[in-house]
Amino acid sequence: MVVKLKIVYYSYYGCFSSVVAAYIHAGYLKDDISKDTIFSLPEMLDLDYGELKYIGLDENLHEVYVIGMKSFSDNIKKTLEGLRKIYNLEYDRLIFVDTSMYEPKYLKFIFPIRKIAIFKKIVDELLYNWLIKRFDGIKNLAEELKYSVEEKT
Amino acid sequence: MIIAYVCYGSAHSSIVAAAIHVGFLPDDRIPAFEEILSLPHYDMTEGNQIGIPFYMGVDEFDNDVYAIGAKSGRKIMMKAVKSFLRESGISEKEIMLIDTLPAIGLMTKFGGMTSRRFKMISIGRPFTVYGIIKKYKNFLDIVNNVKSRLKELD
Numbered sequence: 001m002v003v004k005l006k007i008v009y010y011s012y013y014g015c016f017s018s019v020v021a022a023y024i025h026a027g028y029l030k031d032d033i034s035k036d037t038i039f040s041l042p043e044m045l046d047l048d049y050g051e052l053k054y055i056g057l058d059e060n061l062h063e064v065y066v067i068g069m070k071s072f073s074d075n076i077k078k079t080l081e082g083l084r085k086i087y088n089l090e091y092d093r094l095i096f097v098d099t100s101m102y103e104p105k106y107l108k109f110i111f112p113i114r115k116i117a118i119f120k121k122i123v124d125e126l127l128y129n130w131l132i133k134r135f136d137g138i139k140n141l142a143e144e145l146k147y148s149v150e151e152k153t
Numbered sequence: 154m155i156i157a158y159v160c161y162g163s164a165h166s167s168i169v170a171a172a173i174h175v176g177f178l179p180d181d182r183i184p185a186f187e188e189i190l191s192l193p194h195y196d197m198t199e200g201n202q203i204g205i206p207f208y209m210g211v212d213e214f215d216n217d218v219y220a221i222g223a224k225s226g227r228k229i230m231m232k233a234v235k236s237f238l239r240e241s242g243i244s245e246k247e248i249m250l251i252d253t254l255p256a257i258g259l260m261t262k263f264g265g266m267t268s269r270r271f272k273m274i275s276i277g278r279p280f281t282v283y284g285i286i287k288k289y290k291n292f293l294d295i296v297n298n299v300k301s302r303l304k305e306l307d
Contacts, residue, residue, distance in 0.1 A: 006240070050232030052240055065240070067233060072226030075204030076233050079221055082206040083234060083248075086155060086217070089241055 003153055005062035007095045007145070008052065014068020017102035017138055019043045019055075020131065024142040026056035026064040033135055035128045045127075047111060050076075060150060073098070097145055102134045154216045154306075155248045156299065159231065163207055163222030164198040165265050165281050166253040166292070171220045173296045175210030180296065183289050189282045196268055196278050198222060204230075214303050227252050246306075251299055256291035260284030 007025060009018035019041055023029035029037070038044060043053050043066055055064045069076050077096050084094055104110075104127070114123045131138075156174065160167035172178045172192050179188075189195060194207050203222035210218055223230035231250045238245060264280025267273045285292070 050226075050229035050236070052233060052236035054240060063240070067236075069233065070226055070229060072224055072229055075222060075224055076226065076230050078202075078204030079206060079223070079230055079234060080237050082204070082221075083155075083237065084241075086206060086219075087238075087241070087243055087247075092241060 003091050003093055005093050005095055005149060005153070006065060007058070007062055007097065007149070008065045008067055009097045009099055009142075010067045010069055010073055011098065011100045011103050012068060012070055013047060013103065013107055014049070014053075014066050015043060015046050016104075016107060016127070017099040017131075017134070018066045018068070018097075020135070021097065021099050021102075021138050021142045022055040022064050022066045024139050025146055026058055028056060033132070035124065038128060038131060039124060045111070045114065058146060060153065062149065062153075095145070095149065097141065099138065099141065102138050102141075104130050154214075154246070154303075155219060156212065156216045156303075157206060157219045157221050157248060157250050158253045159221050159223050159227050159250055160252070160254045160257075161222060161224055161227075162198050162200075162203050162265065162269055163194065163205075163220045164196050164269055165261055165285065166257045167220035167222065168192055168195050168207070168209070169285050170251070170253040170256065170292050170295055171207075171209035171218050173292055174299065175212055175218050177210070180293055183286055186279075186282050186286070189285055190278070194220065196265070196274070196281055198269070200269075212300075212303075214307055216303065221250075227254065249299065249302070251295060253292070253295060256288055256295055258284055258288050260287060 009022040011018045049068045052065050052067045113119045158167040158170040178184050206219040206221045235245050261281045261284030264277040268277025
């Protein structure tokens with residue numbers, strides 16, 4: 001029986017570094033990381049805590065997701081894993097990947113500021129620069145996970 | 154269907170509501186101190202167990218009943234569960250999540266914090282039980298409401 005994985009990239013907000021990591025994993029984001037590309041990702045800066053968002057399939061047909069769980073990731077992961085067992089989803093395994101270390105500490109101030117039209121460009125520039133500096137780290141995280149999953153399945 | 158009662162730490166309110174639901178606790182009188190204390194998982198959950206669904210039994214409609222802790226993130230957890238089930242091809246109608254934290258009062262909150270967080274069990278635990286007894290009607294209302302909804306679905 002083929003094991004189908006749900007690979008879930010998560011962070012406090014689930015709408016920045018985890019989105020980039022998930023798109024890299026699913027193969028939609030490679031080295032073209034122009035500002036337009038980044039900010040046109042539908043889940044980018046779309047704050048919706050608790051909503052598991054489907055990004056796509058990777059080369060091995062594993063499903064890739066993102067989610068923001070605030071600081072409740074430890075207990076929510078246990079709940080979802082518990083429900084997976086309760087519903088007998090034995091060939092539908094869950095892998096959670098924390099991308100919080102690639103998230104700026106000031107992100108929570110960004111959301112209200114970004115709503116003000118005159119600040120939007122500056123904020124996007126700040127976030128984009130932050131991301132560019134950490135892109136290799138996020139890419140390594142997603143690609144290393146992809147290869148370790150490939151080896152195990 | 155899965156019925157899951159949700160509270161902060163799956164140690165008090167969700168356990169009591171689930172116990173009433175499956176018949177471990179009476180629905181026609183206030184239970185004795187010992188009846189509450191002897192419930193499985195009651196005031197026992199450790200911090201690293203929060204989030205694990207605890208099986209409490211099966212009800213008269215053949216639903217499995219669970220207690221789950223979600224700290225202060227109950228709404229986020231419920232949303233995560235529903236979206237996870239949807240993405241797994243399971244209908245949202247296959248689960249009912251009920252927040253039981255509004256049922257308890259300050260006494261149980263104080264007792265629970267003293268017992269679970271500060272590990273002063275001999276002081277905190279009796280407070281949790283007396284608090285539950287004092288607010289037992291709230292629990293009956295929650296469970297009766299759930300059962301009415303289940304009857305409608307049946």
